[in-house]
Amino acid sequence: MNPNLLRFLTPLYGGSISLRNLLYDSGIKQARAVDLPVLSVGNLTVGGTGKTPVVIALAQELARRGWHPAILSRGYGRTSRGTIQLSTGSGTPSQSWQDVGDEPYLMALSCPDIPVVVDEDRVRGARYIQTHLEADLVILDDAFQHRRLHRDCDIVLLSAGDSRDRYRLLPGGRLREPLSSLRRAHVIFLTKTNLFPVPPEIRRFLASVQKPAFQLEVLTESPRPLETSRRFTPGKSALLVSGIGDPASFEQTVRSLSIEIREHLLFRDHRAYTDADVRRIETAFHRSGADYILTTEKDAVRLQRKVGASLPVAVLPIRVPLPAEAVDTIQGLLAH
Incomplete structure (x- = not known):
């Protein structure tokens, strides 16, 4: 894309994101709640942080600790719309990957004992889980920017492999939101730390936000x-x-x-x-x-x-x- 056009579009994108966050932070826009605790796993950048294996690991570990989680994803790239339960938690996925998206399908394969639901409307999907499933926890996949559904814990992933140019706002860089939005997170996961050295600017920023931060390795x-x-x-x-x-x-x-x-x-x-x-x-x-x-x-x-x-x-x-x-x-x- 033309660099001059990027310089023009990036402030417009940044302004729209700031306005949307301001509406939620000020209470003008209200998040909807369900009668289940909600755990969100998301990114600041456009993909590439290892979110899918982290969602799988969280679902498996929380289930091991006695929770009964259900995973809720929008199902990026799927050919269908609406609410689809692709896994009941008792076997293999009941839909094709094209119907539900490749990432939810992989989650269902990796977590055969955990229900997986896709819905582009996360509030509707969470209410489906509350009404139809015997779950006591909703794990939201890729939902840090989806503020319409209230969450009790927001986890944000950053990759140690991200280059400096990724930390510019879209469309000139890879950031969906400014780094300052990390202050909204409850927990930060810094992923792939065994594959790449952690960028110094990320170390400095994590120290400044004073949030619980943990380093994750990919094995x-x-x-x-x-x-x-x-x-x-x-x-x-x-x-x-x-x-x-x-x-x-x-x-x-x-x-x-x-x-x-x-x-x-x-x-x-x-x-x-x-x-x-x-x-x-x-x-x-x-x-x-x-x-x-x-x-x-x-x-x-x-x-x-x-x-x-x-x-x-x-x-x-x-x-x-x-x-x-x-x-x-x-x-x-x-x-x-």
Whole structure:
């Protein structure tokens, strides 16, 4: 985009965000409440912080501690509208990923014992959970900017891998809101700290806001075949394929396993892979001389039925351990 146009649009965007926040902060606009505690997990930037694995980790850990959570997402990129319960908490998703979005679908796969609901209207979705499910906690996915629904705990994620230019407002940078909006958060998670050094400006800002802040690492396991019907042992070199918000983190994680990256095919985040994309992947694989193709869990949701067993594709599982002190802090906020 033209730099002069960006300089013009960024103040307009910033002004609209400031006005909206002022309306809520002053009480002119009121958040709606439900009769369940609400935990929100969100970003300041446009994706790439590791929000999905954090939502999964929180849901699993809180369930382990005796809560009965339900996850509520807007279902970004889905082909449907309205309220859809894609998981009852007793098995695999009942809808396709296209109907509900790739991230909620992955959450349902990863948390088969936890209900997952999608609704672009978070208030309506939360009321659905309150009325129809035996849940005692709503976990809101990607909702820091969605102030219409009251929440008891706001968690905001920042990535240690974010470059300085990300900390400019849209559309010139990647910020949805100014960094000063972190003062509205209850808890801050600084993610991917084992993959990237924490930027000094972020350290200084976190010290100034005086909020509970915790560093999270991204851990991984050995790659596993995408198709269980195709048996192969992932080798030492790979063609990477990803359509995610932060492909650099994927590369860093792969390098930590001493896997040689022959090439990295990049697609836009949430890409619905086409037959033409699969042909491009196959061509790149043969050209690269890699032992196999390696992709992310989120991409695997969108690739599985397209690729099938025709290519040696493996998935890199990741998990984000939560510090016990962080979960204790969150539980304390929810209890009040």
